[in-house]
Amino acid sequence: MTRATPSDNRNQNCRHFSLPDAELFYWPAYLTAPAADLLQQQLSRELHWQTASIRIYGREVAIPRRQVWMGEPHCRYRYSGTDFLPEPWHPRLRELASQISQALQHPFNCVLLNQYADGQDHMGWHADDEPELGLAPQIASLSLGQSRRFDLKHRQLECQLQLLLQHGSLLLMAGTCQQYWQHRLPKQAQAKAERINLTFRYIAPK
Numbered sequence: 183m184t185r186a187t188p189s190d191n192r193n194q195n196c197r198h199f200s201l202p203d204a205e206l207f208y209w210p211a212y213l214t215a216p217a218a219d220l221l222q223q224q225l226s227r228e229l230h231w232q233t234a235s236i237r238i239y240g241r242e243v244a245i246p247r248r249q250v251w252m253g254e255p256h257c258r259y260r261y262s263g264t265d266f267l268p269e270p271w272h273p274r275l276r277e278l279a280s281q282i283s284q285a286l287q288h289p290f291n292c293v294l295l296n297q298y299a300d301g302q303d304h305m306g307w308h309a310d311d312e313p314e315l316g317l318a319p320q321i322a323s324l325s326l327g328q329s330r331r332f333d334l335k336h337r338q339l340e341c342q343l344q345l346l347l348q349h350g351s352l353l354l355m356a357g358t359c360q361q362y363w364q365h366r367l368p369k370q371a372q373a374k375a376e377r378i379n380l381t382f383r384y385i386a387p388k
């Protein structure tokens with residue numbers, strides 16, 4: 183499988199991981215450091231970050247991070263028993279979604295943003311396999327700020343992978359990654375600074 187190098191930073195090497203039942207592509211510096219700094223500051227300041235609650239065993243529990251769901255109006259998203267309606271595009275994020283779509287030759291029309299204040303904020307094991315994302319969804323994950331470890335594990339095989347997601351990097355989870363693998367962002371006591379992650383997704387209009 184071949185992919186064009188993202189247009190934002192053509193000189194960056196792409197690391198390709200061909201795993202059992204999944205393809206991963208990682209661009210360590212998809213955005214230049216100054217562009218990534220600026221975007222992080224802007225998103226941190228300008229978005230309506232929410233502490234969402236999800237239902238676990240019938241109880242409402244606040245998730246250990248803040249988030250924003252954004253995209254085209256039809257992109258409703260059901261996640262752990264809660265229905266999220268998208269916020270309208272922030273102009274910079276509409277532009278970024280279209281750049282990433284072009285670079286990866288794949289449509290993206292919505293994005294889940296997560297803000298992790300420090301290493302205590304995290305996300306547990308899961309897959310982005312909600313039915314509205316369709317079969318074999320491709321998820322493009324842009325990271326800003328504090329570098330954090332990202333873990334993946336196969337659901338059936340004894341197969342795991344750890345990546346360090348750096349400031350300005352882009353990770354594409356492709357193939358049947360969401361069907362056969364789970365991923366998480368673990369707690370990391372030594373991580374002291376903020377990280378913002380954007381996972382661009384595609385939801386087909388009904």
Ligand SMILES: O=C(O)CCC(=O)C(=O)O
Nearest residue numbers: 294296310332367379381
């Ligand atoms: O913050 C990350 O890198 C992971 C985010 C993620 O898995 C998600 O938004 O579904």
Ligand SMILES: [Fe+2]
Nearest residue numbers: 308309310365
């Ligand atoms: Fe995810």
